[in-house]
Amino acid sequence: MSDFIAVIPARYASSRLPGKPLLDLGGEPMVVRVWRQALQSRASRVIVATDDERIRDAVEAVDGEVVMTRTDHPTGTDRLAEVVESLALTGDAILVNVQGDEPLLPAALIDQVAVRLAEDSEASIATLAEPIGDAETLFNPSVVKVVRDLAGRALYFSRAPIPWNREAWGREIGGPHHERLEHENWLRHIGLYAYRASFLAAYRDWPPAPLERLEQLEQLRALHYGHRIQVALACEGHPAGVDTVEDLERVRALLAVDDGER
Secondary structure, three states: OOOEEEEEEEOOOOOOOOOHHHOEEOOEEHHHHHHHHHHOOOOOEEEEEEOOHHHHHHHHOOOOEEEEOOOOOOOHHHHHHHHHHHOOOOOOOEEEEOOOOOOOOOHHHHHHHHHHHHHOOOOOEEEEEEEOOEHHHHOOOOOOEEEEOOOOEEEEEEOOOOOOOHHHHOOOOOOOOOOEOOOOOOEEEEEEEEEEHHHHHHHOOOOOOHHHHHHOOOHHHHHHOOOOEEEEEOOOOOOOOOOOHHHHHHHHHHHHHHHHOO
16 A cells, blocks of 8 residues: 555643643553554554644654644644645645544554545545444434445535435434434444545635534535545444543543553
């Protein structure tokens, strides 16, 4: 497969967990744990992109590579675009955006999105999805759904329950919350992305799209401006990241078990 770079955007500010990248996980800052996971992938480089010197110092303490970025980026995607510019990457370079709050992310998923993008020359982005097995999850607006075409490319992303089963659900408001979903028509989007550098360079100049504003889903901007997104079924389970104190304690417990077994 083509070379790719794994980039971990990390900012100190967080509304629910201030200083999240530096929170301790088994004796190491979270951002370092994520960096170590990314090192297990086939990425040719693993870079932490941050605007905070404390995060830079933590990563450089373990000999990690850091790119300092501006403080005013509205999204991690914008931060990746600055990395493309700082490193003077060619347009065909592939970057995988590894979220800085996912210390349990399997390296196989990082490799998978990079491979899918390399294989689809007409796509600007690759991402992942997994089947939804119950209607309660499908009707949860916090769970992002995606529908694909025959080539595996995204037709649309939504917080709504798509596709709608017209015959089974009719006009019922709220949906069949106890129904099991037996096949793969319903997919949960996993927010792990591979990008072409040329796309990132163009992206930061586009204003947000109307549907993006409605759904509060950044990936809809790419579809709005005519770019294709390849969506593969994840080859492994995707563990939840750290958004709350409860998530933090859950991950700490899992890491304690894992470290104890080594």
